[in-house]
Amino acid sequence: MIVNNVRLVLEEEVVSGSLEMRDGRIASFSDSNSQQPGALDGEQAYLLPGLVELHTDNLDKFFTPRPKVDWPAHSAMSSHDALMVASGITTVLDAIGVGDVRDGGHRLDNLNKMIEAIRDSNRKGLNRVDHQLHLRCELPYHTTLSLFEALVSTPELSLVSLMDHSPGQRQYASLEKYRDYYQGKYQLNDQQMDEFEREQLALAAEWSQPNRNAIAAMCRARGIPIASHDDATAAHVAESHEVGSAIAEFPTTLEAAAASRACGMQVLMGAPNIVRGGSHSGNVAAWELASAGLLDILSSDYYPASLLDAVFRLVADERNALELPQAMALVTCNPARAIGLRDRGIIAEGLRADLVLAHTDHGHPHIRHVWSQGRLVF
Structure with a gap:
């Protein structure tokens, strides 16, 4: 050809x-x-x-297109694969959440079904792009470690991120934003939200640190790259660096991004942040990190078509000094090398x-x- x-x-x-x-x-x-x-x-x-995507939960949307609606695995996987290739993504790490089980937790219900769909479609040669696995481990839950132990030997597993979405932490350092998000997500009144917040704080106090240490140790022993998630302070970054994180996913402040880079971690931000002109959560804008020379990788996160769009927006933005080859590296060679892929x-x-x-x-x-x-x- x-x-x-x-x-x-x-x-x-x-x-x-x-x-x-x-x-x-x-x-x-x-x-x-x-x-x-x-x-x-x-x-x-x-x-x-071809674009290399390290963190998208897009697959989850096809398996559960509406609350309490389960979609057939072969159809969900095929539709997800089609959207990836139509977005120019030729290597994708399908991110699947492990640990959050509120309201029956459709991510828990779908966990094995989604992983088997990835593996089965790979074996049969049905996929048009290279699908690998990214496990997003929600640390403040008693189920997280046992689920991870059952999945850590999955051959497709290429990245593990360590997340703590409990109130007062990282992405939700602002309790007001935490309450706004979860009251909207779960339709909780103020009294129910107060109880939910207390539950999450208690779970985090008991499980976050033990799970972080245990999961990170298993990843290091197997050579699986580790990503931090939503670090907000230098102390968060030091904690992530100590357990061996190589990628800093979505740092929420300039301080955290700079500290991550100083520790040798690759800074990953969301392409939707670039397309929209800033963070929907009120955190640091990705273009600010690009201007400061602190942006290494872009991820489409929740919107696959944002990846290529963000590249050309960065090049056109006079606040940055990026030419097209440097901007393309954010979605091609940088993410590939971050997880050890040297053939693309x-x-x-x-x-x-x-x-x-x-x-x-x-x-x-x-x-x-x-x-x-x-x-x-x-």
Whole structure:
């Protein structure tokens, strides 16, 4: 397969030329057009490395499209995979929550069903992109450790994040925002919310630290990368660094992002934060971290199409000094390397032919084609 007349987004520059794929790999690329008949005319669109997504809970939405509605696993997995590839994502770590069981906890109900759907569709070759597993461990629950122990040997497991969403912690350092969110989510009146808050504080006091230490130790023993989550202070970062976190997911303050980088952790922020112009929770804006040179990885989080959109918005934002190759690294080679994937994330001979052809003819990125291991999948 030869793609002609494209703007190749390489590690350090953008060049006009062509690229050849063979046997699932990038065979060669050139700063001139190929003369071979039958080459696909890219019409001067950008040819990008396939996007690498480390943290999306998008799969959960297809398994439970409405409260108390369970969707058939094969249909949910197929629909999720289709949305990933349509967003230019060729490697995705499907994030599945472990531990929060309020109201029957549909994430607990669906836990094994979702993991088996990932594994079964991988085995059968049904997926168009590479699906791996990210376990999001909610620490303040007595069920979390036993569930994690049962899942830690899953071959697809590529990342574990340690989360504490109890009141007064990290993302919810503001009790007002905590109450607003959970009263809205669970339809609690003030009295019920008071009781819920007391329950969560008691659970956190008993389980958060023991679970953090035990899960982190199991990950270190198996070489599974660990991510912190919503760190807000230098003390939070020190705690995360001590247990071996390599990625800082969604630090909520400039202080926490700077401390994470100083500890050698890769700073990951949400692409929706870029698209919307700031955090919906009132935390630090991702563009501020980009301007300060403290942004390493973007994740689509809850909106897959935000990933490529955010890249071009960062480049267009005069507050940042990012050129397109540097912005693309946030969604390609940086996340790939953060979890030890060295065979993808850049356009280079011999690497996986995971590629995206996209244009910006109307002011926004639009995806024309996607290849996964050299196979045209979109």
